[in-house]
Amino acid sequence: VKFRKQQDLHNILAWQPPEVVRLYNANGICGHDSEGSPVWYHIIRGLDLRGLLLSVSRQELLRAEFQSCELLLQECEQQSQEVRKVEKIIAVFDFEGLSQRHLWKPGVEFAQEFLTALEANYPEMLKNRIVVRASKLFPVAFNLIKPYITEEMRRKVVIPGDNWKQELPKFISPDQLPVEFGGTMADPNGNPKCLTKINYGGKVPRSYYLRNQVRVQYEHQVTVGRGSSLQVENEILFPGCRAGEMMEVLPSQRHNTHLVPEGGSLTCLQAGVCKIYWVHWSHFPPHAKKPDGESDVLCPRKGPLKGELRDVGG
Known part of the structure; x- marks a missing residue:
């Protein structure tokens, strides 16, 4: 389910x-x-x-x-x-x-x-x-x-x-x-x-x-060193929100964002803070990466809020 x-x-x-x-x-x-x-x-x-x-x-x-x-x-x-x-x-x-x-x-x-x-x-x-x-x-x-x-x-x-x-x-x-x-x-x-x-x-x-197409320009750019991670937080608010322990809502996934942009969305069924982790796991090249990305919280007229992350590589 x-x-x-x-x-x-x-x-x-x-x-x-x-x-x-x-x-x-x-x-x-x-x-x-x-x-x-x-x-x-x-x-x-x-x-x-x-x-x-x-x-x-x-x-x-x-x-x-x-x-x-x-x-x-x-x-x-x-x-x-x-x-x-x-x-x-x-x-x-x-x-x-x-x-x-x-x-x-x-x-x-x-x-x-x-x-x-x-x-x-x-x-x-x-x-x-x-x-x-x-x-x-x-x-x-x-x-x-x-x-x-x-x-x-x-x-x-x-x-x-x-x-x-x-x-x-x-x-x-x-x-x-x-x-x-x-x-x-x-x-x-x-x-x-x-x-x-x-x-x-x-x-x-x-x-x-996609690498032959125009690269999308995003507002923020952050350097992520090898073996390091970046945490992005989005607050999810709607009636009935309550405090609770942090839980994994989407398993960790590996993306070859140096080859092709990645994107996706997740429907948030509970109130809270949605934390998105970007981790630089590559063994080479040894230098840090500068991924361009964007995460938005979209609020539809009906139904739950949706947090969206688009990763265009680094």
């Missing part, structure tokens, strides 16, 4: 992801397995995670993944009403084209963070994770994320081998499986990849990179 409130998942289906995410995030929901479970495809060759993370904030990209999870749950509910009770999904990962560029450290950290959130908040959603066209580099990639998935989740990983096109129809009926993956499903125009349902991604144009 806390996670759903923090991510505003009740309204996420109405949220519109940034254009670059809609065009280049290489995944899609297409077809159902023999039991009616929706199938979620991930196309590794077309995934330019570096380009995406240089074009949008990490939180926006995470939010796009959570939106897909909610769409899958919605599809399960619809299948339950029309066919039979469906509570789980199948994920198909096409690892063709996996290379060193996919092992970029901030990208790996993003994958680790998403998997951690997936395990904690959607633990029963996944029926099988099917890996096709696994290259020699796949064991390296898998070892990087292995600590972030449970033993039960690891047992759900299926790697068919070279005959994967003959094996996939055992999980997914041919008429629900794109021709590209060994089935008979195609787009209305005959395209075997089902491009109307699966986004095959591609290299993100540099024109989307």
Whole structure:
């Protein structure tokens, strides 16, 4: 419940992801397995995670993944009403084209963070994770994320081998499986990849990179030394406020703000002082950083106050 409130998942289906995410995030929901479970495809060759993370904030990209999870749950509910009770999904990962560029450290950290959130908040959603066209580099990639998935989740990983096109129809009926993956499903125009349902991604144009855009100028600038922290306080006042002990309302998060600006908001459900900590954890370069940022308290006409922090890097 806390996670759903923090991510505003009740309204996420109405949220519109940034254009670059809609065009280049290489995944899609297409077809159902023999039991009616929706199938979620991930196309590794077309995934330019570096380009995406240089074009949008990490939180926006995470939010796009959570939106897909909610769409899958919605599809399960619809299948339950029309066919039979469906509570789980199948994920198909096409690892063709996996290379060193996919092992970029901030990208790996993003994958680790998403998997951690997936395990904690959607633990029963996944029926099988099917890996096709696994290259020699796949064991390296898998070892990087292995600590972030449970033993039960690891047992759900299926790697068919070279005959994967003959094996996939055992999980997914041919008429629900794109021709590209060994089935008979195609787009209305005959395209075997089902491009109307699966986004095959591609290299993100540099024109989307946020560092190429005009830098926002904020009122305050403060130097934060390595290993030091900065505390920003916002007073949250509304009827019924009371004194209380300090409590964590949002877990600590790491942001690569030297690559892309970060932003976010938090709905404050209680009165008090909201303290925001900026910590400089980098090991190099050894000098201090000067992050530009802004935090506002927004008071809507109805509902709780909202504290907003936008961090544009340093």
